Amino acid sequence: MVKLLQLGALGLALSGLSTAVALPADATAAGPPAPAPPAPAPPKPKPPTCKGLTKRQEWRNMKRPDQQAYIKAQRCVMTSPAKLPKLKALGAKTRWDELVMLHQVEALQIHSTGTFLPFHRYFLHVHQFLLGECGYKGGLPWWNEPLDAGNFINSPLLDPVNGFGGDGTGPGNCTNGPFAGLTVNIGPGFFNKPRCVNRKINDFFSPLTNQTYVDEALNQPDYASAWVAIYMGPHLFGHIALAMMDGNSITSPGDPLFFTHHGFVDKMWWDWQARNLSARLTDMNGPNAQSPDIGFLEFPGGIAEEAAEQGWGSPSPAMLAITPDPKKGDNGGTETTLNHVMSSLGIIPDATVRDVMDIQGGYLCYQYE
Ligand SMILES: [Cu+2]
Secondary structure: OOHHHHHHHHHHHHHHHHHHHHHHHHOOOOOOOHHHHOOOOOOOOOOOOOOEEEEEHHHHHHHHHHHHHHHHHHHHHHEOOOOOOHHHOOOOOHHHHHHHHHHHOOHHHHHOOHHHHHHHHHHHHHHHHHHHHHHOOOOOOOOOHOOOOOOHHOOOHHHOOOOOOOOEEOOOOOOOHHOOEEEEEOOOOEEEEOEEEEEEOOOOOOOHHHHHHHHHHHOOOOOHHHHHHHHHHHHHHHHHHOOOHHHHHOOOOOOOOOOHHHHHHHHHHHHHHHHHHHHOOOOOEOOOOOOOOOOOOOOOOOOOHHHHOOOOOOOOHHHHHHOOOEEEEEEEOOOOOOOEEEOOOEEEEEHHHHHHHHHOOOOOOOOOO
């Protein structure tokens, strides 16, 4: 991805160069001016395009070695030492912790907001980058949850050998399988306590990820209603049914399974966009941070009340000191725009919402299968 961007920038620089070279040639011509040759058509700036799309396959359609390579890379990120001094100072011990801390620090500006979908698309991209550091070159898997709605417990994704490990057991609801024995140091909430990878499957709520609810989201007429339908629909109920990392909204990405759930969420947004691309590649709005009075849409009460009731605590002054300005790029307003700047706290460069609107626009290059 980075390479493509660099190539794109190089192309622009080269096209600028050829224009610059053409001008002095005319200017130095001696004697009477020759009839001007027809001006060469200015090179059309090439829109950034994708050379070879990465395939994001549904987990059970991936070949077994590809599944194993993905899980191996996730384990590698979970055991690689943290790199960013500011995040290490706040308690991140591994590269995985840095990823989870990113979600933690920005939690109140990326949930219940218009930035929810673009940020989580960017967040998956950050995840992909970290897997790349561990040598993974394949696409991210996604989970077709309607196939398992009502029966998450028997999903092949929860297989201890060929999946992400099963339902949590024991006092910490620690999962078995490939992530057993690994430690996540970020969360729950705004606290940082070392924990196992944990989850608690609840098939009372998992039917609410079924195709009916997906279709309801996909049938929304505009972004303003679509993001709410996705967020409050299959996204939320998938989280409730999985209760990843103590069921905590702030630090649930500690569980590697999070990224297959959010692949499903991202695909819903893309499927919605694809129904009317010309309009929906630029359709963006919604608050760029939670209102203190409303907080998370899924919980009653505002931010302060939720923090107390959910036992999350609040961001420490040190966390607030590294929290990006949620209005950056939005002209100081409270509404998410295409110029909204998204930060990964230094894991990868910042991106704008515009960058991620098109999953095949050049900044991103993938397709769902
Ligand atoms: Cu999130």
